[in-house]
Amino acid sequence: MSNSAANRPVIPILTGPTGAGKSAALLPFLEKCPSLEIISADSRQIYKYLDIGTDKPSQELRSKYKFHFIDRVEPGERFTAFDFVRESEMIIAENLAKGRRPLICGGTGLYIKALVEGIVEIPEDDLQVRSRLESDVLEKGPQYLFERLQAIDPIEAEKTHPHNIRRIIRALEIFEVSGKTKSEFMKEGQEALPKYNYEIICLLPPRELLYKQINDRVDKMMEGGLLAEVEDLRDRGLEEKVIAVNVIGYNELFDYLNDRISLAGAVNLIKQNSRRFAKRQITWFRGMEELKFAESGQMAENYLNDLLNGEIKS
Known part of the structure; x- marks a missing residue:
């Protein structure tokens, strides 16, 4: 590593597949340090109105703590990896100017790869x-x-x-x-060299446990009103735009509402598609360099404590 690279500030990233428990691992840090700002690296949570199915932080948490890139755009509106990197680097610079570092958290490998390895802007569609x-x-x-x-x-x-x-x-x-x-x-x-050094912790439970957590989370989303949320999106006239962004949990329930599948079939399909998505994410993460893998939330928390030493007080 060059001297210039060695002198760059180290910014922590907590990532992992869907259902791994990233949000639960994050909470202790927010409770210890309410001023800690979170940069959400989740390409699904950027969309307004898609709340339950994308497992966004609750309104209560968002009123207490600062989250970036939640409800950033309307469904169907363009937001690229380049946009994410450009705005994230601005947020990081603002935090560093205040003498603290933000924490990046999310499972969108494309966002994280672009941030860590650098990216240039490609012309928009014509x-x-x-x-x-x-x-x-x-x-x-x-x-x-x-x-x-x-x-x-x-x-x-x-x-x-x-x-x-x-x-x-x-x-x-x-x-x-x-x-x-x-x-x-x-x-x-x-x-294009990134402006900062990034330390990536990937929360990756054993596969059997991960799949159980995914299935349980889908059940919890259904109990929490996911179907009503999808009905509301349809009532808003957003069905086509939401289908186009292809977020797991929504298209399956639109199929149910349009009599193409039973409700039980839709729920099972959400679980199946979520597990397949997690498998693809794991493949992506294993292809990235210099990740620290953590099998449990406690292990991830320990890694983050070391990285944020001096900024998070017990």
Whole structure:
């Protein structure tokens, strides 16, 4: 590690798969230090109105403690990993200026990876360019667009299946909007140094226990009014937008409300999809470098106590 890197402030991150118990592990720190600010690294909790199914902190907790990125955008509104990094770094700087550090907590690996490894902003969607490229697919076929991608950005083309039309169109769209290839943006992202050093603690209970916790949490969400929350979203006219953001727990219950599945079937599907999601998260975390794995909330708490030594008083 270079001297400049060694001198960067260390910012703690508590992550782990859905249902691991991150929120429960967080509470002792908030009780000991009410001024501790939490940066939520959860791409589901950013959406307004999606409360029970995303397991947001309660209104009581949010009135007592400072949480960032909860209810940040409307369902369907754009919020990227770049937005998360840019705003998180501003929050961290504000906290450091006050002589304290925030705690980052959440299970969205993409957010955490972007924060830890650096990221650059890729141009937003251009619907006019995209529409023209989609017309080219219909008129000239996918092979025509793939060959264009091979000529413009051979590195990206090598990573892309010739029939992955969405990815091909997005890569060509980036080039047409910016004059730079997607590969060039990705290279810049790899070279963009993060402003801080991050210590990542990954709460990962044994799989059997994790799956039980997931199943129990789904039952608790149903008892807590998840179905009524989904009905309210439909009454607000938000069904299509919520379906588009694809948050587990909502689409399954929309299917129930639209008579496509029984309620018991929907609940079982939520549990199944949640377990599958946790499995994908675990794969992602195991692929990241320099994580400390904690099998229990107590172990995670001990790690965080060491990192925040001097700032959290018992």
